[in-house]
Amino acid sequence: xSDIAIHGITKQFKQVxxxxxxxxxxxxxxxxxxxxxxxxxxxxxLRVIAGLExxxxxxxxxxxxxxxxxxxxDRDTAFVFQQYSLYPTMSVFDNLAFPLRSPLxxxxxxxxxxxxxxxxxxxxxxxLLERKTARLSGGEMQRVSIGRSIVREPRxxxxxxxxxxxxxxxREALRVELKHIQKTQASTTLFVTHDQIEALTMAxxxxxxxxxxLIQVGTPNDIYDRPATTFVAQLVxxxxxxxxxxxxxxxxxxxxxxxxxxxxxNADIPSSILMGIRPEDVKITPDGELGGEVALIEPLGVExxxxxxxxxxxxxxxxxxxxxxxxxxxxxxxxxxxxxHYFTTDGDRIAV
Amino acid sequence: MAxxxxxxxEKKFGTSYAVRPMDLTIKDGEFLVLxxxxxxxxxxxLRMISGLETVSDGHIRLNKRDVTWAHPSDRDIAFVFQxxxxxxxMTARQNIAFTLQAQGVPNNEVKQRVDNVIKLLxxxxxxxxxxxxxxxxxxxxxxxxxxxVRQPAxxxxxxxxxxxxxxFRETMRAEIKRLHIDQHATTVYVTHDQIEAMAMGxxxxxxxxxxxxxxxxxxxxxxxxxxxxxxxxxxSPGMNLITGTYSDGQIRLSAGNVYSVPTPWQAALQxxxxxxxxxxxxxxxxxxxxxxxxxxxxxxxxxxxxxSFTMLHLNLDQNEIVHVRTARQTSYPIGSAIRFDLDPRMVxxxxxxxxxxxxxxxxx
Numbered sequence: 056x057s058d059i060a061i062h063g064i065t066k067q068f069k070q071v072x073x074x075x076x077x078x079x080x081x082x083x084x085x086x087x088x089x090x091x092x093x094x095x096x097x098x099x100x101l102r103v104i105a106g107l108e109x110x111x112x113x114x115x116x117x118x119x120x121x122x123x124x125x126x127x128x129d130r131d132t133a134f135v136f137q138q139y140s141l142y143p144t145m146s147v148f149d150n151l152a153f154p155l156r157s158p159l160x161x162x163x164x165x166x167x168x169x170x171x172x173x174x175x176x177x178x179x180x181x182x183l184l185e186r187k188t189a190r191l192s193g194g195e196m197q198r199v200s201i202g203r204s205i206v207r208e209p210r211x212x213x214x215x216x217x218x219x220x221x222x223x224x225x226r227e228a229l230r231v232e233l234k235h236i237q238k239t240q241a242s243t244t245l246f247v248t249h250d251q252i253e254a255l256t257m258a259x260x261x262x263x264x265x266x267x268x269l270i271q272v273g274t275p276n277d278i279y280d281r282p283a284t285t286f287v288a289q290l291v292x293x294x295x296x297x298x299x300x301x302x303x304x305x306x307x308x309x310x311x312x313x314x315x316x317x318x319x320x321n322a323d324i325p326s327s328i329l330m331g332i333r334p335e336d337v338k339i340t341p342d343g344e345l346g347g348e349v350a351l352i353e354p355l356g357v358e359x360x361x362x363x364x365x366x367x368x369x370x371x372x373x374x375x376x377x378x379x380x381x382x383x384x385x386x387x388x389x390x391x392x393x394x395x396h397y398f399t400t401d402g403d404r405i406a407v
Numbered sequence: 408m409a410x411x412x413x414x415x416x417e418k419k420f421g422t423s424y425a426v427r428p429m430d431l432t433i434k435d436g437e438f439l440v441l442x443x444x445x446x447x448x449x450x451x452x453l454r455m456i457s458g459l460e461t462v463s464d465g466h467i468r469l470n471k472r473d474v475t476w477a478h479p480s481d482r483d484i485a486f487v488f489q490x491x492x493x494x495x496x497m498t499a500r501q502n503i504a505f506t507l508q509a510q511g512v513p514n515n516e517v518k519q520r521v522d523n524v525i526k527l528l529x530x531x532x533x534x535x536x537x538x539x540x541x542x543x544x545x546x547x548x549x550x551x552x553x554x555x556v557r558q559p560a561x562x563x564x565x566x567x568x569x570x571x572x573x574x575f576r577e578t579m580r581a582e583i584k585r586l587h588i589d590q591h592a593t594t595v596y597v598t599h600d601q602i603e604a605m606a607m608g609x610x611x612x613x614x615x616x617x618x619x620x621x622x623x624x625x626x627x628x629x630x631x632x633x634x635x636x637x638x639x640x641x642x643s644p645g646m647n648l649i650t651g652t653y654s655d656g657q658i659r660l661s662a663g664n665v666y667s668v669p670t671p672w673q674a675a676l677q678x679x680x681x682x683x684x685x686x687x688x689x690x691x692x693x694x695x696x697x698x699x700x701x702x703x704x705x706x707x708x709x710x711x712x713x714x715s716f717t718m719l720h721l722n723l724d725q726n727e728i729v730h731v732r733t734a735r736q737t738s739y740p741i742g743s744a745i746r747f748d749l750d751p752r753m754v755x756x757x758x759x760x761x762x763x764x765x766x767x768x769x770x771x
Contacts, residue, residue: 179726222444223600227644231720231728235709238741250573256711256718275712276736292714294577335715351585353606356629356642357693357732360606362581373715375693377626382588 056243057117057210058083059104064113066099066267073099074110075267081211084241086234090254090290091264097247100264101213104245105132117210128159133204137216139196143189147180147199150188154207167206174202177236194225201233205240212237212244218253230256251291255279263287280394285402288331294360294371296396297332313366315345317390320407324397328405331396334360337372339380343387349380363388409470409483409560409593410435411456416465418451424617425451428465431612431622433561436591438584440608442598444640447614449597450565456595457563458482469560485559487550487567493538499549500525500534503556524556527586544575551583561593568603580606601641605629613637629691632755635762638689644718646689647729650759653686660688661724664703669751672767679758679765686765687757692718692732694753701746705729707739721745 059081066074074096081087089097102108104115106127114121122130133154141150151171155162162170175181178198183191188199197217204212218226218233234257237244248254254261255275263270263278263286271283282288288296301308303326307316310330317330339361347365359378363370363386372388380386397405411433418426426448433439441449454460456467458479467475474482493502500521507517525534530552533545541549547567554562567583568576584607587594598604604611605625613620613628613636621633632638638646651658651666656673658666666688668676680686697719705721708728712735719731719739731747739745756765 223643224639224645231709231711234711235720235741238709252713255714279712279714289574293573295574333715351581351588353581353584354625354629355602355605356625357691362585 056083056241058119059211059243059245060116060119061100061104062114062116064100064103064110064115066096066103066108066110072267074103076113077264077267077269078113079262079269079272081243081245083243086237086244086246086257086259088254088258088261089245089247089264090249090251090261092249092290094266095264096267097249097264098215101134101215101245101247104130104211105134105213106130131207131210133207133209133212135200135204135212135214135217137219139193139200141188141196141199141203144187146185146187147175147191148184150199151175151184151202151206154203170206170208171202174205177205177240178202178232194221194229197221197229205236205242210243212242212246214244214246216248217246219248219250226253233257251293255291263290281404282331282396283404285329285331285398288396288398292333294334294373297334297370298398299330299332299368300327300400301330302327310365310368313368315365315368317392317395320392320395320397324405324407325399327400329398329400329402331398332370332390333394333396334371334373336391336394337363337370337388338391339372339374339378339386339388341387343389345389346385346387349382349384349386352378352380352382361386408435410468411561411593411595412466412468412471413452413456414466414468416452416455416467417463418448418455418460419463424448426455427617427619429619431619433593433595435593438587438594438596438607438609440596440598440604440611441614442601442604442608442611442640443614443620444599448617449599449612449614452614453563453565453595453597457484457486459486483560485554485557485562487554487562487564493546493549493553495538498535498537499530499541499552502538502549503534503552506553506557520556520558524552527555527589528552528582544571544579547571547579548582551586555586555590559592561595564594564596566598567596569598576603583607602643605641613640615640630753631764632689633764635687635757638755638757638764642691644692644730646691646755647695648687648689648757649723649727649729650685650687652684653680654684658686658688660703661727662704664705664723666702666749668756669754672754672756675765675767676756679756681758681760683760685759687759689755689757690749690753692730694750695729695731695747696750697731697733697737697745697747699746701748703749704744704746707741707743707745709741710737710739719745721747 062078064074064077091097103110114123152167155167180198218229258275260274261278262272271287279291300311308319309316347363350364351362353360358373358375361372413431415428417428443449455462504517504521528548530548538546568579610624611628612622615636621628621637628641651660653676656668705723708720708722710719717733717735717737719733721729
């Protein structure tokens, strides 16, 4: 496994800038997730690292050595795609063994057998080894695809939304397994997704991409607790963060179109800002300082989403379990001051 | 205003059932969700209510009137599809007005009703554009407006949010529910997304393999699932389900774990377990609490941050992973030993042979 670095990568497709001066260090054995909406440049980044796409500017290095002149095969990366491309007439075993049987590799059969067995155990597909891949379910096929990349023992795993085609329950299960395997096998992995839950739950570090630019790099805690911009703040967390325009008046921040006033965290804060409140940072309590009217209740089982109307604004909050509230009822609540987020009107985080 | 009754309604294609005989009463003003994986029969049920699909047997009544063989247009029901079928050459406003005009509603009334619904959905800024210029979320808002403007007796919605991305889905979910609270029109809503069903439904009908598995409030299906299918399907992740052997008030689980069954359950288990003495213990991830002297032991398989909380995945033995919800920032190395307790009010039991929940009279 290897340290992977890209430096100043720019890639243009006709008029469109897919990647704009992107630099990134992925440490040896790190699980790095690139998160962003469709068209952000995530897949292009993977393809540049794999050598499937040639960047216009910038360099890619593996363990400090530039690989820009190397062919994809010589870079020794393993790609896992959203669409599993297995050989339908071959058994699972032969599909897993296929990359090792390449004449370029000269791996002896006993070793092939051993490596296939080990990968199959990791992915819990030992019982499927003799089966033809055409007779597998979607989840099993994706396990085999991942297994096929594992047997190669590449320098880096490049995974392009490998869980997106699976149903919700399967995605949940594979997410947990993939993370376990990555941690116990200690393999450098660059994983691309648009799903914030995948990013938060699996990553050692997350890089947020938007329109070809890297907006923020940090641990899941960094990204969730200290989003660099309103874009990042809204990208992670469900329900989404509440975001309001607020103005500073006589030492307090007034949320526009509402009666809500909160103390300013410090005197330097601009007179007009955006304020972010995560739904779980609202505490409904009879002696709360703030008030509003219950507009909507969404019971999700483990927790309940409550929409509180305050003036013309709606505050979405998340409370554990079930709360005996009625629509139209007046509720009192507090917000955890230390957990509030402040942004400039352009959307950049204000440190307080 | 509408009450919809299904009496022994079934649908067969050849010899196979798409929907096995089902009885269901949808109350006036109710928001009822048909939930299940693809192929479970939920959409077929909805289409039979609408008249787009004939029934193989049984009766459908709308406000006590038998409409089993009535033409769809005679049922006074509006259908909202996953894919907003808007006319591309008309503006959004023309799309909304179209059905009323086709029905011969006088022009001034059309204008008034269209204006009202536009205001209600707060789409004033969208209505002069053609559908092609609108985002998918806005197109679905227009489709919704077109259904609402008819003031039908009932709404039938077939995964109306399915084509939207996650962000929009959350917003639209709240909008549709809020609209229902204001209008109180009887609504039957089909989805495969259990979170959507929980968030929106007054009651949920869980279906699988053409059979109704359970009908209940979100709280019912979450806390008191009728069987293993519902226990697994509802919740994210689903209920933890571990098999053991019951005797003398204790369940022997794998890897030497022994669980003491709360006293109120013991008589019920004595009656309800399988003939081989096996029983399945079920608990939600939030029903378990990590504790140094906890009753059950396991190894950490993985742990991860979900934003507002951390989920611990524990290995009870090789092939049995349970999920435990803990406060944020608790971090446990892979492989470390953990002990945990179960909240006695939140444990459930199932018979592994029938897959049905074992009930005991006094629900905690």
